Amino acid sequence: MTWSVIATWKFSLTGVAEAGKLVACGRKSLDAVEQVARYVEDDPSVDTVGYGGIPNVAGEVELDAAIMNGEDLSIGAVMGVKGYRNPISIARKVLEDTPHNILVGQGAEDFAARKGFEKTMLLSEKSIETWFKMMNELKAGNKHIEGHDTVGVVALDTFGRMASGTSTSGISMKYRGRVGDSPLVGSGFYVDDYVGGAAATGVGEDIMKGCTCFYAVELMREGCNPREAAELAVMRTHKRIFEKTGKVGNIAIVCADNKGNFGGAANHEGFEYAAASDKCLPKIYVVEPV
Numbered sequence: 001m002t003w004s005v006i007a008t009w010k011f012s013l014t015g016v017a018e019a020g021k022l023v024a025c026g027r028k029s030l031d032a033v034e035q036v037a038r039y040v041e042d043d044p045s046v047d048t049v050g051y052g053g054i055p056n057v058a059g060e061v062e063l064d065a066a067i068m069n070g071e072d073l074s075i076g077a078v079m080g081v082k083g084y085r086n087p088i089s090i091a092r093k094v095l096e097d098t099p100h101n102i103l104v105g106q107g108a109e110d111f112a113a114r115k116g117f118e119k120t121m122l123l124s125e126k127s128i129e130t131w132f133k134m135m136n137e138l139k140a141g142n143k144h145i146e147g148h149d150t151v152g153v154v155a156l157d158t159f160g161r162m163a164s165g166t167s168t169s170g171i172s173m174k175y176r177g178r179v180g181d182s183p184l185v186g187s188g189f190y191v192d193d194y195v196g197g198a199a200a201t202g203v204g205e206d207i208m209k210g211c212t213c214f215y216a217v218e219l220m221r222e223g224c225n226p227r228e229a230a231e232l233a234v235m236r237t238h239k240r241i242f243e244k245t246g247k248v249g250n251i252a253i254v255c256a257d258n259k260g261n262f263g264g265a266a267n268h269e270g271f272e273y274a275a276a277s278d279k280c281l282p283k284i285y286v287v288e289p290v
């Protein structure tokens, strides 16, 4: 029976391996996506997702997450959530238990509390230290926006159902209330069982300009394989922005189709993803820039 799980960055490998076991045993692709994201959210060594994420300029860890069901295109997303470790699970509750697609800020936090999620401290010693260092750099005039590593996942289960999702603390030293591509449908993630799915990481301000994940899925619909779709979608967004501005932030995406094939692309060095399927053991793939 065909299944696959693919996720951005090396830090997803353990989650991908565990999620692969879930789908291999007949669990849903939604469970796999949630599982990978939770692994990364709970990992204190990852300072870009969940616990220990680098705070915003005001010193608060504001988290964004989303999950999408490729069967009926239902979506759950939360944005700017503070004090909860696993925003991916809150997003899934939004998808499954509300008539809405997105909850933000206080509304999302109230919802999480009503659903029994435990409020917790998200700052780690390391993230506080990093925040002070970055604050000093900002004060010294080194103002820049950096991509900083979202977990983005696409999964196919043995029933042919697909899901995708993301979880992130966003760009380091972002403004309070800033939202990137990650919880925005079509930009940070998209999936349709009829075709396949995509998830992104990089500078959200640029990724969302190209609706990059939706475009990648549409390219697969037109016959591209996941790697070609990822490359063309990244290139198109990059090229369009570069032509007029001369600069583009980091953009990387992973794609998978409904047959178990997967691939990734990036407009920069250093992008890696983790993937596993019924044909491939869990492994890290290094991507050459397009």
Ligand code: ASP
Pocket (backbone or CB within 6 Å): 146, 147, 148, 149, 150, 168, 169, 170, 171, 179, 180, 181, 182, 200, 201, 202, 203, 204, 205
């Ligand atoms: N895409 C994320 C954001 O813009 C950050 C990242 O993936 O590096 O919030």
